[in-house]
Amino acid sequence: MADVLVHVLDHDGQFNKSSLGALSEGARLAGELGGEAHAAVIGGQAPCAALGRYGAARVYRAGGPAGVAQPVVDAMAGLMREGRFACALFGGGLLGHEAGAALAARLGAGIAVEVTATGVRAGRLVAERPVLGDSQISEIELSGPAGIIVARIGAFEALDRGAGDAPVEDLAFEPSAPATRVRMIEHGAQRGGEEADIEAAEVVVAGGRGLGGPEAFALCEELARAFGPAAAVGATRAVVDAGWYPYAAQVGQTGKTVAPKLYIAAGISGQIQHKVGMQGSESILAINTDARAPIFEFTDLGIVGDLHRILPRLAAALRARGDGR
Amino acid sequence: MRIAVLVKEIPDATVRKRLDPRSGRLERSGERTLNPHDAHAIEAAVRLRETPSAAVEEIVAVTMGPASASRALHRAVSLGADRSVHLCDDAFAGSDLIATAQALAAALERIEPDLVLAGQQSDDGECYALGAAVGEYLHWPALTQVVALELRDGRVRCARQAEYGYDTVELELPALVGVGDALNEPRYPSLKAIMGARNRPLETLTAADLGIALDQVGAAGSRARWVGVKQPARRPQATMIEDRDAEETVARIIAWLDERRVI
Numbered sequence A: 001m002a003d004v005l006v007h008v009l010d011h012d013g014q015f016n017k018s019s020l021g022a023l024s025e026g027a028r029l030a031g032e033l034g035g036e037a038h039a040a041v042i043g044g045q046a047p048c049a050a051l052g053r054y055g056a057a058r059v060y061r062a063g064g065p066a067g068v069a070q071p072v073v074d075a076m077a078g079l080m081r082e083g084r085f086a087c088a089l090f091g092g093g094l095l096g097h098e099a100g101a102a103l104a105a106r107l108g109a110g111i112a113v114e115v116t117a118t119g120v121r122a123g124r125l126v127a128e129r130p131v132l133g134d135s136q137i138s139e140i141e142l143s144g145p146a147g148i149i150v151a152r153i154g155a156f157e158a159l160d161r162g163a164g165d166a167p168v169e170d171l172a173f174e175p176s177a178p179a180t181r182v183r184m185i186e187h188g189a190q191r192g193g194e195e196a197d198i199e200a201a202e203v204v205v206a207g208g209r210g211l212g213g214p215e216a217f218a219l220c221e222e223l224a225r226a227f228g229p230a231a232a233v234g235a236t237r238a239v240v241d242a243g244w245y246p247y248a249a250q251v252g253q254t255g256k257t258v259a260p261k262l263y264i265a266a267g268i269s270g271q272i273q274h275k276v277g278m279q280g281s282e283s284i285l286a287i288n289t290d291a292r293a294p295i296f297e298f299t300d301l302g303i304v305g306d307l308h309r310i311l312p313r314l315a316a317a318l319r320a321r322g323d324g325r
Numbered sequence B: 001m002r003i004a005v006l007v008k009e010i011p012d013a014t015v016r017k018r019l020d021p022r023s024g025r026l027e028r029s030g031e032r033t034l035n036p037h038d039a040h041a042i043e044a045a046v047r048l049r050e051t052p053s054a055a056v057e058e059i060v061a062v063t064m065g066p067a068s069a070s071r072a073l074h075r076a077v078s079l080g081a082d083r084s085v086h087l088c089d090d091a092f093a094g095s096d097l098i099a100t101a102q103a104l105a106a107a108l109e110r111i112e113p114d115l116v117l118a119g120q121q122s123d124d125g126e127c128y129a130l131g132a133a134v135g136e137y138l139h140w141p142a143l144t145q146v147v148a149l150e151l152r153d154g155r156v157r158c159a160r161q162a163e164y165g166y167d168t169v170e171l172e173l174p175a176l177v178g179v180g181d182a183l184n185e186p187r188y189p190s191l192k193a194i195m196g197a198r199n200r201p202l203e204t205l206t207a208a209d210l211g212i213a214l215d216q217v218g219a220a221g222s223r224a225r226w227v228g229v230k231q232p233a234r235r236p237q238a239t240m241i242e243d244r245d246a247e248e249t250v251a252r253i254i255a256w257l258d259e260r261r262v263i
């Protein structure tokens, strides 16, 4: 009971970066427990043996529709019941939370989500989990037949240890009743095709629900233009889901990760799923009418005010400077 | 068909939230309110009821929480639920995710809904996970973070954003669907609905009523135990500007950009 089973997500033959980070952390944790890290890849096409480089001593590969939790739970529950695993680890994200929670329920296991550090203390699994807008970190001890840990997106770095290929074992399992009642109709559709190269931009002007409607994105676009060609417009999931702006511009957990010289958050509350996609920015400026908005906890310059008043004037001031040169 | 909506009572946004340094639980003092994300789940149920082909006969709001949580249920009823069920027992206190999910699933087995809806996240717990665990205890298909939803022929078709784009997934009923906030804009309840909410049926259930052994719930039934707290490294505080004169605010932003050599 000293091994760690890590779920590795892949899409279109590419391993998810957060999953590889979880695998590296799983290998480290397994070392602490005196065991090995094994990886489970369900419904993917990526070259599984290569996971050896990130610390997997063995890889289990199983078929099944990608993008839903049920086959992941069925496959991993079967492995966990063999009794060799002290812990199941997920790299986070939507599927990690769903599959982790269902697996915990199926096994009667303790679960911690949004985890940023793991360890073993007096023989027990302990996970660190930031709470209350990251103002404190709770330490959670997990018991039961195993511990289930769902990492926060990007919490663990993927370390290529340069080790060789891992042996790959094909896994067969019976789908559970819930799994037979779930059907993937369309997978990975890109909404709003427009390309937005926010990852390469030096300045990102991002808008959220505080814009009030899709037409107000014109304010963000105008400001980005005033910064010049190296600026681009970003968006939160809330406004992308609502159809205000294309998915290609989304910053955050299920969108893109950006680290520009300047990030401007206009009408964005600063929930953790948004924060993980932009916290690496060099300078962060936020404009929000609510002085208690979580975004102000990690901004360099915070403006408590209406973006409709600030953005057009800021764009005009930048243009005036440009003209003066 | 019958729809059950899972709702939670949380500290009001205006209350400074903190952990009890001895138990690690959220302090329960101060104003409390309905988790705002759950209003989207109730609104989704109400919109299905307004769709004749869905043939929704009843919407039941369900919560597990202390005595005060009945107020969140009143709120849920004022937003459109027909009646509510309150899992309320000292034995439930301190339940972790799986103990909570197990108790809620036991209550849902009695309520016998065709569809269970949950919110995107609880504002205090922020686990994004309870719905999936409840679905597992019910042996039902579950899907969370759903931003479009359609019922037809005993199935629910859902769209949601995953790590790589949008998925469309169909679940056979009975099923659990956790909704994302973007699914709808909850309407405000009428004064009449607020006044009438207290008169709608509210059933209170204990662990014994649900046939749950006391060692399955509360701290005893929990496998995740809080053992300590740490303070994160603090980022330097932001420079804050209260905008009064927009021209002056912008001049200060420009000066800051200059100082940081961004422009």
Ligand SMILES: Cc1cc2nc3c(=O)[nH]c(=O)nc-3n(C[C@H](O)[C@H](O)[C@H](O)COP(=O)(O)OP(=O)(O)OC[C@H]3O[C@@H](n4cnc5c(N)ncnc54)[C@H](O)[C@@H]3O)c2cc1C
Pocket: A093, A094, A207, A208, A209, A210, A211, A235, A236, A237, A238, A239, A250, A251, A252, A253, A254, A255, A256, A266, A267, A268, A269, A270, A271, A272, A273, A274, A277, A287, A288, A289, A290, A293, A305, A306, A307, A308, B120, B121, B128, B145, B181
């Ligand atoms: C599994 C999962 C994955 C997610 N992935 C992502 C992701 O990749 N990216 C992402 O962004 N989110 C993601 N989210 C959603 C995230 O939790 C938040 O819901 C979202 O970021 C909120 O977007 P928002 O800030 O635009 O809206 P809100 O939270 O509604 O905030 C709007 C803000 O605008 C302010 N405001 C209102 N009017 C004005 C005005 N006139 N001027 C200035 N300010 C104003 C308000 O005070 C408020 O703070 C995810 C959630 C989950 C559960």
Ligand SMILES: Nc1ncnc2c1ncn2[C@@H]1O[C@H](COP(=O)(O)O)[C@@H](O)[C@H]1O
Pocket: B006, B007, B008, B035, B037, B038, B041, B062, B063, B064, B065, B100, B104, B117, B118, B119, B120, B121, B122, B123, B125, B126, B127, B128, B129, B130, B131
């Ligand atoms: N104690 C509870 N009683 C009823 N429903 C709950 C409870 N806790 C969480 N939920 C539901 O589960 C959703 C997700 O919560 P969480 O997993 O805590 O983020 C919430 O939006 C609610 O719909």
